[in-house]
Amino acid sequence: MNFGKKVWLIGNSSEKSKKTMAKLSKILKAEHFAFDDINPDIVISVGGDGTLLRAMHMYEYQLNRVRFLGVHTGHLGFYTDFTDEDLFEVVEALYDENPAKAIHYPLIKVQVNFTDGYQIVRHVLNEATIRRASKTMVGDVRISDYLFERFRGDGLSISTPTGSTAYNKSIGGAVVHPRVKAMQIAEIASLNNVVYRTLGSPMIVAEKDVITVCPAPEDDYSLTFDQLTFEYKNIKSIEFSLDGSTISFTNCAHTPFWERVSKSFIGEVE
Numbered sequence: 447m448n449f450g451k452k453v454w455l456i457g458n459s460s461e462k463s464k465k466t467m468a469k470l471s472k473i474l475k476a477e478h479f480a481f482d483d484i485n486p487d488i489v490i491s492v493g494g495d496g497t498l499l500r501a502m503h504m505y506e507y508q509l510n511r512v513r514f515l516g517v518h519t520g521h522l523g524f525y526t527d528f529t530d531e532d533l534f535e536v537v538e539a540l541y542d543e544n545p546a547k548a549i550h551y552p553l554i555k556v557q558v559n560f561t562d563g564y565q566i567v568r569h570v571l572n573e574a575t576i577r578r579a580s581k582t583m584v585g586d587v588r589i590s591d592y593l594f595e596r597f598r599g600d601g602l603s604i605s606t607p608t609g610s611t612a613y614n615k616s617i618g619g620a621v622v623h624p625r626v627k628a629m630q631i632a633e634i635a636s637l638n639n640v641v642y643r644t645l646g647s648p649m650i651v652a653e654k655d656v657i658t659v660c661p662a663p664e665d666d667y668s669l670t671f672d673q674l675t676f677e678y679k680n681i682k683s684i685e686f687s688l689d690g691s692t693i694s695f696t697n698c699a700h701t702p703f704w705e706r707v708s709k710s711f712i713g714e715v716e
Contacts, residue, residue, distance in 0.1 A: 451540065452482040456501040458493035462519045466530040467492045470517070473537055488513050488540065488696060492530075494520040495612075499672045502571050502693055509569070513548050513694040515539070524611060524710055525571075527701055539698030547697035551608045551624050555689040556671060561663075561680045568671045569691050572609030575634070575670045576659060576684060577601030579677065582637065585661035589651060595644050597659075599636035604629055604657055604686045611707060619648040623703055627653040629686060657686040 455471060457463040470492065474481075489505060489512055491498040498516050505512045516526030517536060523529075528536050553569040560566075568574075577583055583601050587594045605614040607622040610630055615621060619632040632648040651657055661667060665679035701709075 450480070451543070452480045452485065452487045453490055453540070454481060454483045454486040454488075455490045455492060456497060456504065457491075458497045458500075460493065460519065462530065463493045463497070466517065466519050466533070470533050470536065473533055477537055479540070486512060487545075488515055488543070490514075490536070491516045491526065492519060494518055494523060495525050496673055498525040499571060503672065503674060506569060509553070509691065509693055513543075513545065513696050515543075515696045515698070524706055525608075525695075527695075527698075539696065543696045543698050548694040549697060550692040550694055552606055552627060552688055553691045553693060554604060554606050554629055555685075555687050555691060556604075557685040557687075558669065558678065559682045559685070560678075561682045570609070570671050571606060571693055572612045572672045573603050573605035573614055573670075574672075574684075574686065575601055575603045575613070575668075576661065577634065577668045578664060579666040579668050581664075581666075583661065583667075585659050587631070588656075588658040588660070590655045596642075597633065597636060597644050598642045599633055599644070601634040602659060603632045603634060605632070606630075608703075611710065614648070620650070621707060622650065626650075627688060629655075629657060629688060631657055631686075653688045655687075659684045659686075 455467050457467040489501050491501045517528045518526035519530045556568045556574045558566040582598055585597050587597050603614055607624040607626055610622040614632050617632050617634055619630055629651045630648055636644045638646050660683045661681055667678050667681055669676050
C-alpha cells in the first residue's frame with residue numbers, strides 16, 4: 447500500500463540516469479504508486495544537483511505542496527540522499543515518508559524591476575547572479591534603504607545558505623548552515639584600487655534585510671537563476687529577499703548538512 451502518494455521522476459540525458467529512471471519506474475509501478483507530472487506529491491530527481499535544480503524550477507510555482515527526493519548517478523550529489531544502487535531503499539523510504547517531517551531549505555526571492563514598470567519574480571535554491579555580457583558592470587548596492595557601495599567588477603552573486611556551497615564557495619564565499627536564515631552576497635572579480643573601492647569580501651545579510659542592486663543603464667545584462675540564464679536590458683533594480691519560501695525534501699534518509707559538506711569537499715577523514 448502506497449498511501450495514495452503521487453510521484454514523478456525527472457532525470458538527465460546520461461545513459462546511467464535513463465537506466466536508473468527506467469528501473470525505478472518499474473519498481474514503483476509494481477508497488478502501485480501513481481505517476482502524476484501535473485500535481486505530484488513527491489518529485490524524484492535522478493541525476494545530480496543540476497537535475498534537482500531543474501526539477502525545482504519545473505515545479506517552482508507548486509513548492510508549497512511538492513516535496514523532493516534525490517537519487518544521484520554521478521559523483522557530487524549535495525541535494526541527493528540515495529545512489530542508483532539504493533532503489534529498493536528509495537521505495538521503502540517513500541512508504542515511511544511523512545510530510546509533516548519534511549526538511550525545509552530557504553529560497554531567495556528575486557524580483558527584477560524594469561524601467562517600464564514590468565516585473566519578473568523568481569525563486570532560487572542556490573544563487574542568483576548579475577553580470578554584464580562584455581564590459582565592467584557598475585551598480586549601486588543597497589542593504590534595505592542604505593546605499594552600501596557602488597560596485598565595479600565582473601558581477602555579483604547572491605546565494606542561499608545551501609547555495610553557499612555551490613558557485614559562492616568557488617568565488618571565496620563562506621559556507622553557511624541552512625538553519626542560519628540569511629543571504630550571502632559575494633563579489634565576482636571586483637575592481638579595487640585608489641579610484642574604485644568595494645568591501646572586497648563576502649557579506650552575510652540578515653533575514654529581515656533586502657539586497658537591492660541598481661545597475662547602470664546598459665543593455666547587455668546577464669542574470670542567472672540557479673542554472674537558468676537570461677539576457678535583459680532596461681533593468682531598473684533587482685531585489686533579493688528571504689520571503690519565507692522554502693523547498694521541501696522528504697524526511698527519509700536525509701543526510702545532515704555538515705556531513706554533506708565534509709563528504710562533498712573533504713572526503714574521508716583519517
